[in-house]
Amino acid sequence: MALNPQVSSADDVVEAMNLSTVQGRSLWADARARFFRNKAAMFAFFLLIALIIFSLFGGYLSDYDRETVDFSLIGANAYKGVPSFETGHFFGTDASGRDLYARVVQGTRISIMVGIVGAIVAVVVGTLYGATAGYFGGRLDGVMMRTVDVLMSIPFMFVLIIMLVVFGRSILMLFIGIALISWFDMSRIARGQTLSIKNKEFVEVAHAIGVHPLKIILRHIVPNLAGIVVVYATLLVPQLIIFESFISFLGLGVQEPNTSLGALISEGAANMSNGTPWQLTYPLIFFVLTIFAFFFVGDGLRDALDPKDR
Amino acid sequence: MLNLIIRRLTVAIPTLLILVILSFVLMYTAPGGPFTSERPLPAQVLANIEAKYGLDQPFWKQIVNYVTGVVTQFDFGPSFQYKDRSVNDIIAQGFPVTLTYGFWSFLIACIVGITLGVFAALKQNSWLDYLAVGFTIGAQVLPNFVMAPMLVIVFTLWLGWLPGGGWNGGAWQNMVMPVIALSTSYMASIARITRSAMLEVLNSNFIRTAQAKGLSMRRVVIRHALKPAMQPVLSYLGPAFVGMITGSVIIDVYFSTGGIGKEFVNSAFNRDYSVIMGITILLGTLTILFNLIVDLLYAWIDPKIRY
Numbered sequence: 001m002a003l004n005p006q007v008s009s010a011d012d013v014v015e016a017m018n019l020s021t022v023q024g025r026s027l028w029a030d031a032r033a034r035f036f037r038n039k040a041a042m043f044a045f046f047l048l049i050a051l052i053i054f055s056l057f058g059g060y061l062s063d064y065d066r067e068t069v070d071f072s073l074i075g076a077n078a079y080k081g082v083p084s085f086e087t088g089h090f091f092g093t094d095a096s097g098r099d100l101y102a103r104v105v106q107g108t109r110i111s112i113m114v115g116i117v118g119a120i121v122a123v124v125v126g127t128l129y130g131a132t133a134g135y136f137g138g139r140l141d142g143v144m145m146r147t148v149d150v151l152m153s154i155p156f157m158f159v160l161i162i163m164l165v166v167f168g169r170s171i172l173m174l175f176i177g178i179a180l181i182s183w184f185d186m187s188r189i190a191r192g193q194t195l196s197i198k199n200k201e202f203v204e205v206a207h208a209i210g211v212h213p214l215k216i217i218l219r220h221i222v223p224n225l226a227g228i229v230v231v232y233a234t235l236l237v238p239q240l241i242i243f244e245s246f247i248s249f250l251g252l253g254v255q256e257p258n259t260s261l262g263a264l265i266s267e268g269a270a271n272m273s274n275g276t277p278w279q280l281t282y283p284l285i286f287f288v289l290t291i292f293a294f295f296f297v298g299d300g301l302r303d304a305l306d307p308k309d310r
Numbered sequence: 311m312l313n314l315i316i317r318r319l320t321v322a323i324p325t326l327l328i329l330v331i332l333s334f335v336l337m338y339t340a341p342g343g344p345f346t347s348e349r350p351l352p353a354q355v356l357a358n359i360e361a362k363y364g365l366d367q368p369f370w371k372q373i374v375n376y377v378t379g380v381v382t383q384f385d386f387g388p389s390f391q392y393k394d395r396s397v398n399d400i401i402a403q404g405f406p407v408t409l410t411y412g413f414w415s416f417l418i419a420c421i422v423g424i425t426l427g428v429f430a431a432l433k434q435n436s437w438l439d440y441l442a443v444g445f446t447i448g449a450q451v452l453p454n455f456v457m458a459p460m461l462v463i464v465f466t467l468w469l470g471w472l473p474g475g476g477w478n479g480g481a482w483q484n485m486v487m488p489v490i491a492l493s494t495s496y497m498a499s500i501a502r503i504t505r506s507a508m509l510e511v512l513n514s515n516f517i518r519t520a521q522a523k524g525l526s527m528r529r530v531v532i533r534h535a536l537k538p539a540m541q542p543v544l545s546y547l548g549p550a551f552v553g554m555i556t557g558s559v560i561i562d563v564y565f566s567t568g569g570i571g572k573e574f575v576n577s578a579f580n581r582d583y584s585v586i587m588g589i590t591i592l593l594g595t596l597t598i599l600f601n602l603i604v605d606l607l608y609a610w611i612d613p614k615i616r617y
Contacts, residue, residue, distance in 0.1 A: 150325045153548075155597050157556040158574070158590040159332060165578045165586070166336050242453045246556070249455040250563060250575050262455070269459035269564070272467065280459055291451040 031227070034304040041300020048293040051286070055109035063088050064099030066106050067257035083278050092278040095271050100282060103259050108286050110171070110260040114178060114244040115237035115294070121179035123233045126186025131221045133187070134194030135213065145191065148184050156181045157246070164252050174253050178240055189232055190225050197224050227305040234298035238291045245287065261287040311609070318605055322598045329594045330380075330587075334373050337583045363390065376587075386588035391580050397588035400573050405592070408558050408569035410480055411488045415554055419493035419500060424543065426497075427504025428531065431512060442501055449498030454557040457491040458564045475566040488561045496550045503546050507539040537611055544608050551600045555593050 035041055059065075070093065083092040083100075091100035133144040160177040167173050197203065198221065206216050245262025247253035254260040261283050268280030351359070360366045364375060379385040386397035430442035452460075465487060466474035478484045511517060512535060520530045562571030570589050577585035 146321070150321065150328060153322075153325055153598055153601050154329050154332075155552050155555055155590075155593055157559075158586075158593065159329075159336075161574070161578050162333050162336050162586055162590065165581060166339065238451075246453070246455060246560065249560065252575070252578060265455065265459070269462075272459060272463065277463075280463075284456060284460075287456065288451045295450055 027227075031304040035300050038300045038303060040296050041303070044293045044296030044300065047289060048297055051108060051290055051293060052112060055105060055112055058105040058108075059102055062090065062099060062101050062105075064102050066098060066102040066259065068098065070097035070099075083282075091282040092276065094267060094279055095274070095276070100264075100279065103264060104261075104282050104286055107259045107261040107264045107283060108290060110254055110258065111241045111244060111262070111287070111290060112237075114175065114260070115241040117175055118178040118182040118240040119233040119236045122182040122186045122236055123229055125179075126183035127190045127222055127225055127229055128217075129183065130187035130190025130192075131194045131217050131225065134191040135198050135217050135221060137195075137198075141191070145188070148187055151181075152184045157243075160247065161250075161252055164247070169252055169255050171254055171258065174244060174247065178243060182236060182240060186229065186232060186236070189228060193225050193228055194221055197221055231298060231302045231305055234294060234301055238294040238298070241287075241291060241294070261290070311606070314606065314609055315602075318602050322602060325598055326591070326595060327377075330377060330591055331373065333587050333590050334376065337587065338369055338372070363388065380591065386591070387584045389577075389582055389585050391577065391582040391585070397584050400585055401570060401588060401592060404562075404568060404570035404573050407477055407480070407567055408562065408571065411485055411492065411561065411567065411569070412554055412558055414485065415489045415493040415496075416551070418489060419497040419550070419554075420547075422493075423497040423500025424504050424540075427501040427543075428508055428536070428539075430501065430505045431508035432527075432531065434509065439505075442505060446498040446502040446505075449495050453495055454491050455560045455564070457494055458487070458560060461487045461491055475564070477567045484565075484567070488565050488567055491564075492554055492557050492561055496553060499546060499550065500543060503542050504539065507542045508535065511535045511539045541608070541612055544604055544611065548601045548604050552597050555597060 083090060089099050089101065091104055094100050094103065129144065129148075133141045160181065163177050164173055203216060203220055206220055207213075211219075241261075244253060244260060245265065248260045248262030249266040251263070251266065254263055264283035265280065265287060268276075268283055271279050350356075357366065364372060367375075376387065379387060384398070386401070389395050389397055389400060392400075426442050426445070430439040433439055462474050465472040472483050472486055476484055517530060517535055520534050521527075525533075558569055559571035559574055561567060562569040562573075563575055566572070570592075573585060574589045576582075577589075
């Protein structure tokens with residue numbers, strides 16, 4: 001560190017030191033560096049970006065859309081609907097003569113969207129719920145967390161199916177259903193973390209100078225939960241995608257002409273013995289890649305942000 | 311211990327009640343009942359049918375009747391779709407099937423998963439360890455509805471070894487694929503959790519002491535390491551059980567094994583409310599009971615937990 005020889009007063013020294021000291025590494029910079037070093041996580045990260053770009057813009061590569069039925073292919077799918085670049089059906093066609101490529105693009109988009117929307121709801125609701133329970137503690141905490149316990153031990157897949165039956169099968173209903181059940185785990189994690197944060201000095205100081213409790217939660221507790229919440233939100237996304245695909249596989253989720261990877265896998269599995277293996281392979285590949293990418297990014301984030309938890 | 315059981319039951323019973331009321335309210339608010347069809351029935355006929363099934367009574371009376379019927383006589387009422395079958399008949403027919411392959415799946419997932427995890431930890435960084443770690447990573451992305459069609463492609467369409475579906479009175483050939491499809495991803499999770507718990511335990515002081523006094527590795531693992539390492543595994547068994555219960559729906563639909571999962575999905579499409587409710591309550595009860603058992607096992611395995 002080279003000090004300027006003209007410096008005379010103490011203030012100037014301090015200023016000069018501030019300018020020339022090594023830039024301190026924040027927690028986040030550290031985490032970023034750890035994440036970049038993790039090869040599996042970086043690979044999954046780029047794969048994930050590629051998948052998202054594919055799901056958003058992949059449709060422009062094809063001349064076909066997801067719902068136009070090619071009547072000349074119905075019944076002749078096994079030999080005329082084969083994947084090929086000449087016909088422009090990159091992934092072949094499905095049993096109704098629709099372009100499978102366009103359908104896989106949309107299926108991937110819906111699946112990723114379900115996962116991300118569900119995770120966002122989980123983050124917002126779960127964090128606030130858990131932070132509130134953890135911060136106030138006592139009887140309120142007991143009641144709130146027991147409620148979560150009770151809700152968690154209900155097999156919600158069945159309740160969600162009942163909801164889809166009662167209110168009609170639609171994407172919106174699926175979103176609401178998944179949002180309703182996605183935040184339980186997150187609230188527990190947020191509560192646990194809040195318990196350890198709330199006795200730190202900065203919270204005590206805020207409390208002492210009379211900051212409103214809700215403001216303490218929002219301004220001081222929640223930002224400090226960010227790391228662990230991001231990790232678990234990323235790991236939640238693939239679980240929600242699996243959840244949605246499960247329901248769509250049963251035919252209770254996303255409805256025609258829209259589709260999701262689960263619905264496509266189900267269709268492919270049903271047509272397996274008709275000699276159209278591409279109907280199963282392509283959706284399956286994209287499903288596995290999507291889940292794989294999210295899991296590894298989440299794993300990498302956990303290693304980067306929460307190194308002690310291994 | 312008795313105290314713990316009582317405390318857990320006081321949570322379990324309200325949970326069940328919430329489940330019943332929740333599904334009942336959902337059904338009750340449904341637009342269009344089970345008897346709405348394309349061609350509307352004459353008003354008088356509809357009224358008669360609803361009177362027969364007690365649907366004309368006020369809401370609170372319906373729910374009280376239903377709950378007392380279930381609690382006092384295990385009577386889930388008649389099916390709205392099949393006039394000659396009650397919900398009890400449907401459950402009695404399908405549930406043993408689900409229970410049979412569910413039991414085997416759970417058992418195999420536990421035994422194979424724990425064994426794999428323990429050996430992977432004992433031989434850390436050996437080929438066995440890498441195999442186990444690779445397996446747990448691979449199986450994460452293969453949930454039951456992905457496994458099922460893949461198994462059928464390999465074992466039925468290519469190799470022709472196993473029948474692609476059916477139950478056949480529980481013959482082992484019909485059971486192999488459902489059990490593999492249902493258990494794989496949970497087996498992988500159990501193996502992963504066991505491995506990391508075992509690694510942690512093996513590095514602790516009391517294990518070094520046990521080794522220092524000259525016990526064989528086998529004895530150290532069985533007598534000292536296994537019990538504490540099982541704690542995180544136990545707490546995962548609850549969610550795994552729920553996952554397998556829900557997964558059985560896929561198995562029943564895909565392999566036509568004839569379990570209650572198929573009935574559940576069919577009744578969801580047919581709006582057969584009483585059947586959906588009956589199955590939901592049955593499986594909910596099972597889940598809650600199982601969680602109770604896990605809690606008790608947990609208290610037994612970890613002496614620090616005293617409720």
